[in-house]
Structures are given as C-alpha cells and as structure tokens.
Amino acid sequence: MALIELCGVERVFHLGDSTVNALARIDVSIDSGEYVAIMGPSGSGKSTLLNLLGLLDRPDAGTYRLEGRDVTTLSPDEQAAVRSRRIGFVFQSFHLVPRLTAAENIALPMMLAGIAASERTRRVDQALKDFGLNQRADHRPDQLSGGQRQRVAIARATIMQPAVLLADEPTGNLDRTTGDEVIHLLETLNAGGVTLIIVTHDPKLGVRARRQLVMEDGALKHDSARLPDAPVG
Amino acid sequence: MRFADILRFARDAAAGYPLRTFLSVLAMAIGVAAVVVLTALGDGARRYVVGQFSSLGSNLVIVLPGRSATGGFNPANAITKTPRDLTNDDAAGLLRLVPVQRVAPLFVGNSEISVGGRLREAVVAGTTASYFDIRNFEIAQGKVLPDEDWNRVIPVAVIGRKIQEEVFGNQPAVGQFVRLGDRRVRVIGVLKPTGQGLGMNTDEVVFVPVALAQSMFNSSTLFRILVEARGRNQIEDAKREVLTLLKARHGGEEDVTVITQDAVLATFDKLLRALTAAVAGIAAISLAVAGILVMNVMLVAVTQRTAEIGLLKAHGARGRTIRQAFLAEAAMISVVGAFAGYLLGQLGAFMLRKAFPVFPAYPPDWAVIAALATALTTGLLFGIMPARRAARMDPVQALMKY
Ligand SMILES: Nc1ncnc2c1ncn2[C@@H]1O[C@H](COP(=O)(O)OP(=O)(O)OP(=O)(O)O)[C@@H](O)[C@H]1O
Ligand SMILES: [Mg+2]
Numbered sequence: 001m002a003l004i005e006l007c008g009v010e011r012v013f014h015l016g017d018s019t020v021n022a023l024a025r026i027d028v029s030i031d032s033g034e035y036v037a038i039m040g041p042s043g044s045g046k047s048t049l050l051n052l053l054g055l056l057d058r059p060d061a062g063t064y065r066l067e068g069r070d071v072t073t074l075s076p077d078e079q080a081a082v083r084s085r086r087i088g089f090v091f092q093s094f095h096l097v098p099r100l101t102a103a104e105n106i107a108l109p110m111m112l113a114g115i116a117a118s119e120r121t122r123r124v125d126q127a128l129k130d131f132g133l134n135q136r137a138d139h140r141p142d143q144l145s146g147g148q149r150q151r152v153a154i155a156r157a158t159i160m161q162p163a164v165l166l167a168d169e170p171t172g173n174l175d176r177t178t179g180d181e182v183i184h185l186l187e188t189l190n191a192g193g194v195t196l197i198i199v200t201h202d203p204k205l206g207v208r209a210r211r212q213l214v215m216e217d218g219a220l221k222h223d224s225a226r227l228p229d230a231p232v233g
Numbered sequence: 234m235r236f237a238d239i240l241r242f243a244r245d246a247a248a249g250y251p252l253r254t255f256l257s258v259l260a261m262a263i264g265v266a267a268v269v270v271l272t273a274l275g276d277g278a279r280r281y282v283v284g285q286f287s288s289l290g291s292n293l294v295i296v297l298p299g300r301s302a303t304g305g306f307n308p309a310n311a312i313t314k315t316p317r318d319l320t321n322d323d324a325a326g327l328l329r330l331v332p333v334q335r336v337a338p339l340f341v342g343n344s345e346i347s348v349g350g351r352l353r354e355a356v357v358a359g360t361t362a363s364y365f366d367i368r369n370f371e372i373a374q375g376k377v378l379p380d381e382d383w384n385r386v387i388p389v390a391v392i393g394r395k396i397q398e399e400v401f402g403n404q405p406a407v408g409q410f411v412r413l414g415d416r417r418v419r420v421i422g423v424l425k426p427t428g429q430g431l432g433m434n435t436d437e438v439v440f441v442p443v444a445l446a447q448s449m450f451n452s453s454t455l456f457r458i459l460v461e462a463r464g465r466n467q468i469e470d471a472k473r474e475v476l477t478l479l480k481a482r483h484g485g486e487e488d489v490t491v492i493t494q495d496a497v498l499a500t501f502d503k504l505l506r507a508l509t510a511a512v513a514g515i516a517a518i519s520l521a522v523a524g525i526l527v528m529n530v531m532l533v534a535v536t537q538r539t540a541e542i543g544l545l546k547a548h549g550a551r552g553r554t555i556r557q558a559f560l561a562e563a564a565m566i567s568v569v570g571a572f573a574g575y576l577l578g579q580l581g582a583f584m585l586r587k588a589f590p591v592f593p594a595y596p597p598d599w600a601v602i603a604a605l606a607t608a609l610t611t612g613l614l615f616g617i618m619p620a621r622r623a624a625r626m627d628p629v630q631a632l633m634k635y
Contacts, residue, residue: 056547056628077551084549095544095632099249109548111238156548 001068003163003195004030004053009062011048011218022048023059024218030197030211032163035190037206038199040215046199047168049215053197054087054166055079067163084113088157088194090167090186094149096141096156102148103128103137106155113160127155131185147178154185164195171205183208234554243561250534254566257523257530261570261612262577264520265604269578271516272600273585275509280593282505286498292334293367293494294471296327296458296479300488317488319455321383321443323479330474332467333460337364338383340446341456344414346392346439348400355396356438357413359446365391367461370435375407375422378442386444391422395436413439414449468493513600517607523570524611531563531619535626542623543631552624559620560613567612571605578604 011023022045030036038046051057052064055071064072071082089095096105103124110120128134131151141149150170157165167186171179183198183205190196198209206212214222234242247254298319324338340359345352358364362380365372378391390413397406406420418441427435447453462471476491483489535542542555578596585594 051629054547056632077553080546080549080551083547089547091632095540095547097541097544099245108545111242112234112545112548112550112554114235114238116235117238160549 002029002065003032003034003067004028005063005065006052007063007065009052009059009064011045011052011057012060021218023052026062026220028213028220028223030195032195033190033193034195034197035187035210036195036197036213037209037211038197038213038215039201039203039206040221042201044215045218046215048218050166050168050197050199053164054089055083084109085160086163088160088162088165090150090153090157090165090170092169092172094141094146094153094173096149096152098141101138101140102133102144102152105141105152106159108156109160123159127159131155145178146174147181150174150178150182151185154182154189158189158194162194164197165189167196167198169199169201171200171202179205234550234557239554239557239561240565242558243565246534246538246558247562247565250537253530253533257527257566258570258573260523260526261520261567261608262574264516264523265571265574265608266577266581267519268513268516268600268604268607269575269596270581270585271512272509272604273578273582273594273596275505275512276597276600277585277592277594279502279505279509280595281591282501283498284593286494286501292462292465292468294460294462294468294475295492295494295497296323296460296475297456297490297492298454298488299490317483317486318453319458319479319489320453321447321455323482324455324458325383326478326482327458327460327475330471330478332462332471332474334463335363335367335461337361337367337459338443338455339364339457339459340443340450340452340454342446342450344439344449346396346400346411346413348409348411351400353396353399355413357446357449358438358440359443360440361443363461364440364459367459368435370427371425373423373425374405375420377422378440379421381442383442384444385442386448387442388416388418388445389421389442390418391424391440392420393424393434393436393438394426395434396439397423413441416445416449418445468495509597509600513603517604520604520607520611523608524567524615527563527566527612528615528619530566531559531616532622534562535559535619535623538623539626539631540634542626543628543634546626546628547632555626556620556624559623560616563616563620564609564613567609567616570612571608574608575601575605 006026006028009023009026013020013022026049038049040046048057052059058072063070066082066086071079074082097108100108106127107120107124110123128137131154133148133151133155136144136148144152165186170186171182174182186196186198198205200206212222212224213220296319321338324336327333327336337360342357344355344357346355360378361383362378365377373394378389379387381387390411392406400411401409406423409420410417411420424435460471460475462468472491472493476487479489480487545555582594582596585592
C-alpha cells in the first residue's frame with residue numbers, strides 16, 4: 001500500500017476575475033521510505049502541491065489518501081492531529097519562533113501535542129545530541145548560524161517521528177556547504193525510514209533523490225518512476 | 234496542549250513584547266486603581282457622615298413639627314408649614330411612655346451675648362438637664378442646667394467652649410453674669426469642646442432653661458423634642474407610641490414627624506452608597522476603555538505573529554489551542570493589570586487617609602471585587618475576538634508572512 005496517493009487532485013485559485021490552475025489533475029503515488037524531489041520552474045505549483053501533501057491546504061477536486069485513509073474529508077481538528085503525528089515540515093526560512101530557545105523550538109510540536117514535560121526534555125536532549133546542537137540548546141534563533149537554525153528546524157520537524165518529511169527549498173537560504181550538510185542530514189533521516197519529499201530549484205540536489213517529479217503549469221510533466229529513461233531537469 | 238504549557242507559552246509571548254504588554258497592563262491598572270480610589274473617597278464620605286450622626290447620641294428618637302408625606306426623614310420638613318406647635322407639655326407628656334427613658338425639649342433662637350465690652354452673636358438653645366445626658370455632652374467647669382420644673386424661668390446658662398473663650402478670654406466664666414439678649418443670666422457651666430457636629434457647632438451655643446428661651450423670644454414653639462428610648466430594641470416602640478400620643482394630644486391630627494436616628498442614618502447611608510456606586514460606574518468606564526485597549530493590543534499581536542500561527546498549525550496545533558493561547562495572553566495582561574491596579578488603588582487610598590486623617594477613605598469590598606471582576610471579564614471578552622481571528626487563520630497564507 002502506498003503511503004501517499006493523489007488521485008485527480010486539482011487546486012484552483014481565484015484572483016478577481018482570473019483563475020489560476022495551480023494544480024491540474026495530479027495523479028501520483030509515493031511509497032513509504034521514498035526520497036522524492038519535486039522540481040520545476042517558479043510558479044509551476046510545487047509549493048501548492050507540498051502544502052496539500054502536508055494538509056495545510058485542501059484540493060478543489062480529487063482525493064488524497066495518506067496511509068490508506070482519505071484525509072481530504074477530515075475535519076480541521078482531525079487534520080491537525082494527522083499533521084501533529086504523521087507529517088514534519090521544513091521551510092526555506094527556518095520558521096523558528098524568535099523568542100524561544102533552540103530546545104524550546106524543538107519541543108514545540110510535542111508541547112502542542114500535549115506530551116508531558118519530562119518526556120519532552122528526554123526527547124529534546126536526544127535530538128540535540130543527534131543533530132549536533134548540544135552546545136546550542138539555550139540559544140535563541142538570532143544567536144544561531146543559518147545551518148544551525150535549519151538543523152533546529154529539522155530536529156523540530158522530526159521530533160514527533162513523522163512518516164513524511166516535507167521540505168520546501170530547505171537549502172534556499174544557505175550557502176553551498178551548509179546546504180549540502182543539511183541535505184546530508186535529511187538523507188540520513190530518509191535512510192532511517194522517513195519518507196522524504198523535497199521541493200528544490202537546484203538540479204544538483206534533484207538528481208540526488210531516487211525519484212524526481214517535474215511540474216509545469218500545475219501539471220506533473222515528468223515522473224522518473226514512470227519513465228525511468230527520460231532525462232531529468 | 235496542556236494547561237500549564239498554554240500559560241507558559243502565553244506568558245513568554247507577552248514577555249516577548251515588553252513595551253506593548255506594559256502599556257496595556259498599565260491601562261488596566263489605571264482603570265482598577267480609579268475604581269478603588271474613587272469608591273474609597275465615596276465610602277469615606279459615607280463613613281464620615283455616618284460617624285457624625287452617630288455622635289448625636291444613642292437610641293435617639295427625634296420629634297419635629299410638621300407632617301412628612303412618607304413618614305420617613307424628609308429634608309422638605311424644614312420648610313413645610315407647621316399646623317400645630319410642639320410645646321413643653323407635649324414633651325412632658327412623652328415622659329410617661331414606657332419605652333421612653335429621657336425626654337428633652339429643644340427651643341432654638343439667635344441672640345447676642347455680651348460681657349463687659351465684648352459682644353458676640355450666639356445660638357440660644359432652650360432645653361433641660363436631660364439634653365446633656367441624651368447627647369452625651371460633658372461639662373468642663375461648673376454644672377449642667379438645673380433639673381427643675383420646665384416652665385420655670387431661671388436666669389442661668391451653660392456655654393460652649395468657643396463662647397467662653399471669645400467672651401471671657403482667660404477670665405473664669407462660671408459664676409459670672411452675662412447679658413443674653415435683653416436678659417441678665419448667670420453662667421453656671423462650660424461644656425467641653427464637642428467639635429463640629431451636624432447642623433450647629435455646639436461650641437458656639439448658649440444653653441438656657443427652655444422656659445427662659447421661650448420668654449426671651451416670646452414663643453412656645455419647640456424646634457425639636459429629643460427622646461431617648463430605653464434600649465436599641467425599643468426604638469421602634471418608642472417611635473410608635475410617641476406618634477400615637479402626640480396625635481391624641483393634637484386632636485387626632487398627625488401633624489408631627491417622628492424620625493429615628495436609624496432612619497436618618499439609613500437615608501444618608503443610602504444616598505452616599507448610591508453616590509459611591511455612581512462614581513464606581515463612571516470609573517468603570519475606564520475599565521471598558523482598558524478592555525478595548527487590550528483588544529487592540531491582541532489584534533496587533535495576532536497580526537505580528539501571523540507567521541508563528543501558521544507555523545504552530547503546520548506542527549499540529551488545533552484551532553482551539555491557538556485560541557486558548559491568545560486568550561490566555563489577554564487574560565494574563567488583564568490579571569496582572571487588575572492586580573497592579575488594586576495595589577495602586579490601595580496605595581492611593583492609604584495616602585488619602587494619611588493626608589486627611591479624619592476621612593476614613595477605605596474602598597468598600599464590593600467595589601474592589603467588582604473592579605477586579607470587571608477588569609478580568611472585559612479583558613477576556615475583548616480577548617475573544619483577536620483569539621478567534623488567530624485560530625481561523627489560513628495556515629498557508631500565514632506561513633507566507635515569514
Ligand atoms: N493564495 C494564492 N492565491 C492566488 N494564487 C496563488 C496562491 N498561491 C499560489 N498561487 C498561484 O499558484 C501558482 C503556483 O504557485 P506555487 O507557490 O505553488 O509555485 P511554486 O512552484 O512553489 O513557485 P516557486 O518556485 O516560485 O516557489 C502560481 O501561479 C501562484 O501565483
Ligand atoms: Mg514555492
């Protein structure tokens with residue numbers, strides 16, 4: 001059974017009189033543990049697709065099955081619960097809460113889920129160690145480097161042990177070396193079993209993924225899983 | 234999200250914007266402090282007046298000529314026409330009533346007192362010995378008026394402290410003769426200073442036997458009859474029987490008003506309580522304003538933290554959790570503001586009491602409780618709208634704000 005199954009998914013935005021077909025009849029299925037790169041020109045619908053996969057947005061048509069369950073019909077609270085337990089987000093500009101320390105930022109999803117403080121401390125300590133942030137636990141985001149911030153963000157995204165990790169241009173605000181480190185970290189997590197879906201503009205990063213989805217004008221132009229011989233890019 | 238976590242999160246959020254938080258706390262504090270101080274003033278006035286009345290004497294029943302429509306205390310009595318005079322005989326008759334302990338007639342007129350070359354205006358009060366007992370007046374030198382037949386004209390006087398000082402200076406007064414209007418009377422006593430009472434300052438009064446005053450002013454009409462009941466629980470009986478007897482004596486006509494000190498007190502008490510409540514109401518407007526300010530501040534907070542709200546939603550926060558977090562923040566601002574305002578108000582009342590020691594400016598409990606409750610409810614009420622706005626925010630749009 002596929003982890004993610006999109007069937008005829010559409011997303012239409014209305015801007016005054018004009019309509020934008022941000023997603024047009026997307027059919028795609030992603031298995032558990034896959035490493036997928038979503039690529040394509042600006043405005044092709046990559047972020048829209050990722051937001052749909054992360055249950056931050058609802059399709060105007062089609063169905064989305066996550067772990068066999070139709071999640072498009074869930075109530076907002078049920079969707080929040082799915083986001084809490086099954087989905088992790090990593091953003092281009094880190095999205096850390098500025099007034100909270102690194103440790104508190106990492107603990108945030110657990111706090112929202114109502115996990116006891118002692119358990120939170122235990123898991124945050126482990127995560128700080130795993131992500132090489134031991135010395136930075138009490139630092140606020142503005143006292144961290146870009147790479148460190150993104151590592152905190154990734155630690156936060158994975159602290160609830162989600163099934164899917166969604167990353168929208170996670171290296172977009174980082175220099176080459178730091179970006180590579182972050183990608184390496186994400187790949188390690190993927191090797192540990194997490195399904196990894198990365199949106200990227202960078203073809204070099206795209207080819208590292210085991211599967212590439214190329215978007216154009218809201219449609220899925222290319223899926224390397226379906227056409228294994230087609231060129232990438 | 235756990236309750237303790239919501240509180241901690243809200244506290245950190247409020248602390249994250251210190252100036253904004255401080256200003257809304259201050260607004261709330263000023264509102265509460267205003268209620269506390271103003272009601273302390275109002276209630277202080279009430280206590281002051283009640284205290285003054287209580288010093289009139291205990292278990293007092295007062296008879297005044299003229300009928301009041303309600304039968305209660307009515308300031309209009311002072312100007313209503315008197316159908317039939319109150320006389321010494323009316324007063325003497327009241328002594329026979331069982332619940333009555335003492336009776337004192339009171340006749341009042343204005344005259345001049347002079348000794349040697351010194352001359353002074355004075356209130357002449359014609360009464361009897363029991364008046365001093367009823368009003369708890371104490372004698373500094375000499376003795377009180379003689380306990381004689383009320384209709385005997387005896388040329389003696391008991392003078393207030395101020396009269397003594399102004400007319401006799403350092404000379405002894407007791408035993409001296411003074412001219413009072415067209416009479417020559419002998420001073421037999423000087424009262425201890427009683428201070429400012431309601432109506433007349435007894436330090437500036439010349440007390441003479443009632444018959445003397447009546448003959449001086451050529452009138453038998455009494456100003457008041459003071460009746461002392463045998464006990465607190467007999468006040469109502471005394472009042473009823475006094476009224477019945479006087480009605481019978483006046484040919485079945487109910488042409489007097491009998492008031493008890495309790496009734497007078499109750500009227501003033503009610504009046505000043507209403508005043509205090511009105512003042513509290515006016516001050517409460519500032520609380521509503523503070524509530525609106527809290528709402529503004531929270532709306533700004535929601536806008537400022539839009540991206541954070543999106544982030545929380547992306548990480549599994551339910552709408553309810555976000556609503557609670559923002560509501561908790563508004564509640565905290567209100568609670569801290571209300572508490573600070575309470576302390577500020579108590580400090581203000583304390584300084585008032587220091588500045589005016591005779592004025593018991595204590596805020597009444599109800600006002601303090603009402604102020605705190607209003608502060609909290611307005612804070613929460615006005616926090617609801619911003620919190621709902623935060624909870625309803627579309628996460629995708631919100632996340633784009635980073
Ligand atoms: N809220 C919205 N309202 C209107 N149009 C929108 C909205 N969000 C996205 N769009 C439109 O949908 C299309 C797809 O947008 P999307 O953000 O998914 O592109 P993208 O592939 O992520 O581009 P980029 O690489 O620049 O991030 C664009 O044409 C965009 O203008
Ligand atoms: Mg995008």
